[in-house]
Amino acid sequence: MPHLLAHIREDVATVLERDPAAKSRAEVFLCYAGLHAVWFYRINHWFWNHGFLLVARWLSQVARFLTGIEIHPGAKIGRRLFIDHGLGVVIGETAAVGNDVTLYQGVTLGGTGKEQGKRHPSIEDGVVIGGGAKVLGNITVGRNCRIGAGSVVLRNVPEDSTVVGVPGHIIFREGKRVVITDPKQINDPLSEALAAVATEVDRLRDRVQKLEGSESLSQPLSASIQGIMEEIDFQI
Numbered sequence: 421m422p423h424l425l426a427h428i429r430e431d432v433a434t435v436l437e438r439d440p441a442a443k444s445r446a447e448v449f450l451c452y453a454g455l456h457a458v459w460f461y462r463i464n465h466w467f468w469n470h471g472f473l474l475v476a477r478w479l480s481q482v483a484r485f486l487t488g489i490e491i492h493p494g495a496k497i498g499r500r501l502f503i504d505h506g507l508g509v510v511i512g513e514t515a516a517v518g519n520d521v522t523l524y525q526g527v528t529l530g531g532t533g534k535e536q537g538k539r540h541p542s543i544e545d546g547v548v549i550g551g552g553a554k555v556l557g558n559i560t561v562g563r564n565c566r567i568g569a570g571s572v573v574l575r576n577v578p579e580d581s582t583v584v585g586v587p588g589h590i591i592f593r594e595g596k597r598v599v600i601t602d603p604k605q606i607n608d609p610l611s612e613a614l615a616a617v618a619t620e621v622d623r624l625r626d627r628v629q630k631l632e633g634s635e636s637l638s639q640p641l642s643a644s645i646q647g648i649m650e651e652i653d654f655q656i
């Protein structure tokens with residue numbers, strides 16, 4: 421109990437520090453559903469760790485009903501987690517969240533549906549995850565990273581990086597802009613499909629030329645597509 425009260429005091433102070441909209445301790449204590457969800461979690465996690473699994477799960481559903489935030493009682497959460505606005509946040513059973521992390525509404529720390537055991541992400545200290553972002557699978561988001569609103573992150577992110585997009589890619593690393601020169605680095609399934617189609621068209625063209633005995637006049641399709649790709653600004 422003294423621990424919980426100490427956490428509550430610390431969490432309220434954290435919100436006053438991080439949210440310019442917060443005006444007073446009383447307002448933060450009463451009106452921040454993100455904090456209420458974290459406080460419920462601390463109780464539920466205790467039950468979970470002491471073998472009261474059903475009680476813990478049931479209470480986490482009560483918390484979800486009251487706050488719109490679902491934190492699995494088995495997740496490991498550090499100090500001063502700030503869930504701003506909060507509605508729709510989901511934190512899975514094997515997720516690990518470090519200290520001083522900020523999550524906005526609609527963030528999912530979830531599984532890909534393909535993994536067993538540790539199947540949710542580990543979020544290191546000081547990370548900020550923007551509204552609606554999905555961080556999926558047993559991956560690690562390094563210290564002080566920023567994940568853009570609406571991103572879908574499926575791979576490990578090195579510390580001090582900013583990631584945006586679907587699928588997420590790094591745009592800043594240690595304060596410096598990351599310039600993507602090879603479109604494949606974005607790992608966009610559509611560009612891969614386009615490249616495969618271009619290769620196939622080139623193969624068919626070669627075959628037609630051989631059968632007709634004619635000479636090629638235009639450049640291969642893959643080269644035209646490569647040209648278009650190079651023209652596009654992939655820095656996002």
Ligand SMILES: CC(C)(COP(=O)(O)OP(=O)(O)OC[C@H]1O[C@@H](n2cnc3c(N)ncnc32)[C@H](O)[C@@H]1OP(=O)(O)O)[C@@H](O)C(=O)NCCC(=O)NCCS
Nearest residue numbers: 524549550551566567568569570582583584585591655656
């Ligand atoms: C990702 C983020 C942290 C980057 O902030 P920043 O370092 O100030 O970067 P910038 O705003 O200069 O943007 C850098 C580039 O990334 C792009 N970008 C920024 N955020 C993006 C996002 N969420 N998705 C896709 N692209 C994004 C910008 O358009 C810009 O591109 P350009 O330089 O080619 O024009 C920020 O944009 C963000 O998404 N924060 C989350 C905030 C949030 O969720 N708030 C909810 C409050 S309720």
